[in-house]
Amino acid sequence: xxxxxxxxxxxxxxxxxxxxxxxxxxxxxxxQRCPVYKxxxxxxxxxxxxxxxIDDIVKLPFTTKHDMRDYYPFGLFSVPRTELAEIHxxxxxxxxxxxxxxxxxxxxxxxEVMARAFCCAGAVPDDTIQIAYGYGLFTGGLGAHxxxxxxxxxxxxxxxxxxxRQLKIMQDFKPRILxxxxxxxxxxxDEARDIGIDPRxxxxxxxxxxxxxxxxxMRGEIEATWNMLATDIYxxxxxxxxxxxxxxxxKTGLHLFxxxxxxxxxxxxxxxxxxxxxxxxxxxxxxxxxxxxLIRYRTRDIVSMTSQPCKxxxxxxxxxxIKGRTDDMIVVxxxxxxxxxxxHILLGIDGTxxxxxxxxDRQAHKLDxxxxxxxxxxxxxxxxxxxxxxxxxKIKKEIEAVLSIGVTVxxxxxxxxxxxxxxAKRVIDKRSL
Amino acid sequence: xxITQISVxxxxxxxxxxxxxxxxxxxxxxxxxxxxxxxxxxxxLRIIVDKPDKALELFHKNxxxxxxxxxxxxxxxxxxxxxxxILKSLSxxxxxxxxxxxxxxxxxEKALLVFRFDDPEKAGKVLASxxxxxxxxxxxxxx
Numbered sequence: 001x002x003x004x005x006x007x008x009x010x011x012x013x014x015x016x017x018x019x020x021x022x023x024x025x026x027x028x029x030x031x032q033r034c035p036v037y038k039x040x041x042x043x044x045x046x047x048x049x050x051x052x053x054i055d056d057i058v059k060l061p062f063t064t065k066h067d068m069r070d071y072y073p074f075g076l077f078s079v080p081r082t083e084l085a086e087i088h089x090x091x092x093x094x095x096x097x098x099x100x101x102x103x104x105x106x107x108x109x110x111x112e113v114m115a116r117a118f119c120c121a122g123a124v125p126d127d128t129i130q131i132a133y134g135y136g137l138f139t140g141g142l143g144a145h146x147x148x149x150x151x152x153x154x155x156x157x158x159x160x161x162x163x164x165r166q167l168k169i170m171q172d173f174k175p176r177i178l179x180x181x182x183x184x185x186x187x188x189x190d191e192a193r194d195i196g197i198d199p200r201x202x203x204x205x206x207x208x209x210x211x212x213x214x215x216x217x218m219r220g221e222i223e224a225t226w227n228m229l230a231t232d233i234y235x236x237x238x239x240x241x242x243x244x245x246x247x248x249x250x251k252t253g254l255h256l257f258x259x260x261x262x263x264x265x266x267x268x269x270x271x272x273x274x275x276x277x278x279x280x281x282x283x284x285x286x287x288x289x290x291x292x293x294l295i296r297y298r299t300r301d302i303v304s305m306t307s308q309p310c311k312x313x314x315x316x317x318x319x320x321x322i323k324g325r326t327d328d329m330i331v332v333x334x335x336x337x338x339x340x341x342x343x344h345i346l347l348g349i350d351g352t353x354x355x356x357x358x359x360x361d362r363q364a365h366k367l368d369x370x371x372x373x374x375x376x377x378x379x380x381x382x383x384x385x386x387x388x389x390x391x392x393x394k395i396k397k398e399i400e401a402v403l404s405i406g407v408t409v410x411x412x413x414x415x416x417x418x419x420x421x422x423x424a425k426r427v428i429d430k431r432s433l
Numbered sequence: 434x435x436i437t438q439i440s441v442x443x444x445x446x447x448x449x450x451x452x453x454x455x456x457x458x459x460x461x462x463x464x465x466x467x468x469x470x471x472x473x474x475x476x477x478l479r480i481i482v483d484k485p486d487k488a489l490e491l492f493h494k495n496x497x498x499x500x501x502x503x504x505x506x507x508x509x510x511x512x513x514x515x516x517x518x519i520l521k522s523l524s525x526x527x528x529x530x531x532x533x534x535x536x537x538x539x540x541x542e543k544a545l546l547v548f549r550f551d552d553p554e555k556a557g558k559v560l561a562s563x564x565x566x567x568x569x570x571x572x573x574x575x576x
Contacts, residue, residue, distance in 0.1 A: 376442050376475075376498050383440030383477055383502045383549070384531055385470045411475050413444045414496045 003119040003151070004112070007259050008314045012307070015315060018259055019054040022287035027051045027060070030293055033078040036071050037295065054262065057285060062271065062296045065098070068238060072096040077292050079103055084291055089137045090237050090336060100139075100237050101291040107146060109288060110240050113257050114147020117246035120255055120314070121231040122206045123177045125152040130170060130204070132180035133211065133334070134160040139241030140211050140334060144179045147243060153177070160184065163191040174203035181334050182209040182218055182230070183367055189225045190365045200227040208233050210242055211334035212368075213322050219251075232321060238297055239284050245319055250311055253318030260288050263317060264296070265305050268326040279304050281326050282319065300326040330427060332360055332368045335405050339426040342372060345398045349391075354380060357417045362431040370407040372399060375414050435503040435553055436570050437485040441478040442498035445471065453478065456495060462488050465573055466506075466547055468534035479534070481506070481547060483574050503553050506536070506568035507560060508543040515544065519565060526559045528552060540572065 002008050010018070027048040030037040041047065044061040051059065067076060073096075074081060084101040102110065123129065129148045133140030141159055148155045156175055158166050166188060169175075178185065185207055189199045204226060210233035222230040234254050235242035244261050245254035256263050265280035266273055274280035282299045302324040309315045330337050339358060346354055355375040362368045374380075374395060382388055388411065396409040418425060443449050450469070457464065457480075466481040482488045485501065492499040509515045523530065529551040536545035545568065550556035560567055 378498055378500055381440070381442050381498045381500055383438070383479060383500065385472060385477055388442075388475070388477065389472065411442075413442060413449075414498055416444065 001119050001124055002313060003116040008116060008255075008257075008316060010259070010315055012309075012315055015259060016054060019262055019287060020052070022259075023054050023057060023262070023285070024048075024051055026285070026287055026293060026295070029290075030078050030295065034076065036067070036075050037078075040295075057262065057264070057296065058273070060285075060295050062283065062298050063294050064298050065238075065300070068098045069096045073099045074101075076294070077101060079291055086142075088139050088142075088237055088241065090139075098237065100241075103290040106240075106289050106291045108150075109260060110143055110243060111146035111150035113240065113243035113260065114143055115150040116147075116257060117233055117243050118147055118151055118153070118177065118208060120246045120248045120312075121177075121208050121233075122229060122249050123151065123153060123208075127177050128154040128156065128173060128175040129177040129179060130156045130158055130166070130173075130175040132158050132160055132166055132178065132184060133242075138334065139235070139237045140181075143235070143241035143243055144208070163188055164195060167192050167195065167197055170203055171197065176203060176205045177208065178204040178206070178228070179208040179233075181211050182207075182214040182222060183212060183333065183362060185209060185222055185230075186218070186225065186365045187367050199225050202226055202228070204228050207231065208246070210234060212331045215321075234319070234322070236299055236301075238294060239286055239299075240289070244284065248310060248312040248314065252310060253306065253320060255310065255312075255314050255316045255318055256305075258316050260286065262287055263305060263319070265303065268298075268300075268302075277304055277306055279323055298326075300329065302326065328427065330358075330360060330429060332370055332403075333405055335403055337370070337403055341402055342399060342426075345402060346374065346395065349394060349398065355414075355417050357425065358427045360427070360429045360431055368431065370403075370405065371410060372407055373410050373412045373417060375417055376411045377414055380411075435557070436481065436506050436547075436568065436573055438502045438504040438547065438549070439480050439482060439485055439488050439492070439499055440502055441480070441492065443469075443476045443478050445474050445476055450476075450478065453492075453497060456491060456497070457482065457488060460487065460491050462491070464537075466534065466536040466545070468532075468547075470532070479532075481536070481573060502549065505548045505550060505553055505556055505560070506573070507546050507548060508541065508566040508568065509546050511539070511542060511544040516546065519560070519563070522559055522563045522565075523550075523556065526555070528556045528559055540575075 031048045040061045046059045083103050085104045087101040089097045089099050131144045135141030192199045205228050207230045219230045231247040233246045235244040245256035247254050262285040264283040268281040282301045282303050283296050286293045301322045303319040305317050305319045307317045357373045359371040392409050399407050463483045464480050468479050470477045531549040533548045539545050
């Protein structure tokens with residue numbers, strides 16, 4: 001079913017009018033309420049009165065991850081803190097984390113787009129859904145929760161982890177819908193076999209998988225292993241969390257809910273739009289958000305986009321899966337990791353700047369593993385094993401505290417980490433996504 | 434009183450100890466005492482050599498992580514209870530031994546042991562007050 005038939009199948013001309021109307025309102029809203037945006041607009045020499053249709057959006061300045069950090073915590077907000085119903089925080093690149101906040105209407109919007117996403121994947125209100133995304137500061141769990149609630153599904157909020165319990169709950173309550181990261185879904189298959197459950201006999205028939213990049217081959221594996229339809233969901237906390245776009249059962253791209261999240265695909269170097277179908281950076285404007293509306297937010301995700309309506313009936317534009325990043329961010333178990341975070345931590349440990357390397361690996365059907373190799377120079381080295389151990393533990397603990405995922409730290413000899421042109425390669429991603 | 438030990442960081446990989454030792458051999462540096470402490474992923478090689486400054490320079494040049502630690506080499510009666518005797522005095526005076534190991538050869542009838550103390554100054558005083566012979570750098574070079 002299509003959750004919001006009127007909007008989701010709206011003729012393109014009407015959709016464009018709606019977007020124009022919303023953009024005009026939005027620029028006035030942020031200009032009056034958010035001093036940072038007023039200043040950004042003034043500096044760019046653009047006034048709200050210059051924005052008459054959605055095509056005028058290119059006159060507006062971009063918003064970046066740096067802005068999120070620089071104006072932390074509440075600088076980019078357009079409402080006072082008292083109007084916020086909920087805030088979420090994700091780890092930042094260096095120093096400040098990324099803070100986002102939702103008014104009651106924003107939470108309603110989140111529920112609406114997530115309801116659209118679940119229906120797009122094939123769920124119906126009579127379904128039971130097992131939500132195995134983490135609940136908490138991470139937007140995955142609660143975003144899915146609000147959508148399922150809005151739709152009227154029966155929710156089993158298992159959150160992530162405790163795999164045996166997840167499987168028991170699946171067997172006992174027979175949910176047809178599963179929402180979690182794709183790697184966790186595969187990981188659960190191994191656990192299932194270990195305790196004598198045949199994954200192909202599971203009750204899960206539709207998976208809504210996201211929060212990390214994954215490939216067509218991984219989709220094939222999940223579908224064959226679990227005998228289910230595996231669909232891709234996309235989102236980022238700055239825009240709303242999960243629920244920006246979602247694949248329908250035809251699996252021909254992710255439907256982007258463009259009546260509320262206006263997409264542009266640009267050349268990341270020039271900032272100019274690329275031709276339809278070409279790869280570029282996805283830029284999103286939140287047309288109706290109140291708490292922290294973002295104008296032309298640069299997601300740094302590389303995708304291509306088509307505006308050809310889909311056979312499913314939806315008229316929204318469709319993007320490809322994420323093809324890459326414009327920065328060095330990597331996503332591990334749904335957590336954004338920047339090599340600069342590791343650098344920052346190591347610098348803090350001894351004031352030294354050791355060479356390091358992140359190795360991300362994913363054994364078949366296992367969760368992503370992160371190993372951090374740190375070159376031991378004379379400043380870090382001690383003749384006492386216990387000192388070296390505590391150094392290893394200290395690095396491990398501090399990194400885990402920032403990233404919220406378990407890591408292995410390995411101390412290695414100088415010059416062990418390969419350097420090209422004198423610069424060490426910071427990340428080796430061995431995962432076959 | 435104190436002598437110089439060189440500690441070397443070694444990754445736990447095949448042939449690495451050989452590489453480090455052959456570096457010393459090629460430079461004409463003789464190992465007088467050694468021990469290896471190891472963990473799952475790395476080890477620390479501790480050596481007493483006849484030319485410590487030269488060895489350190491060599492390691493530095495070859496990107497081997499190494500540093501200098503002050504240790505105390507002590508002559509111990511080569512008979513049952515010889516070591517226990519020394520440890521008793523140290524323990525009574527609250528001197529903590531971080532680690533210790535033996536020399537490969539001895540230059541008198543007594544055994545030679547290397548001690549790494551948390552407080553080498555105090556340890557030296559305790560040993561001297563017990564009339565225990567502490568080996569000097571000159572003695573090591575003369576070995």
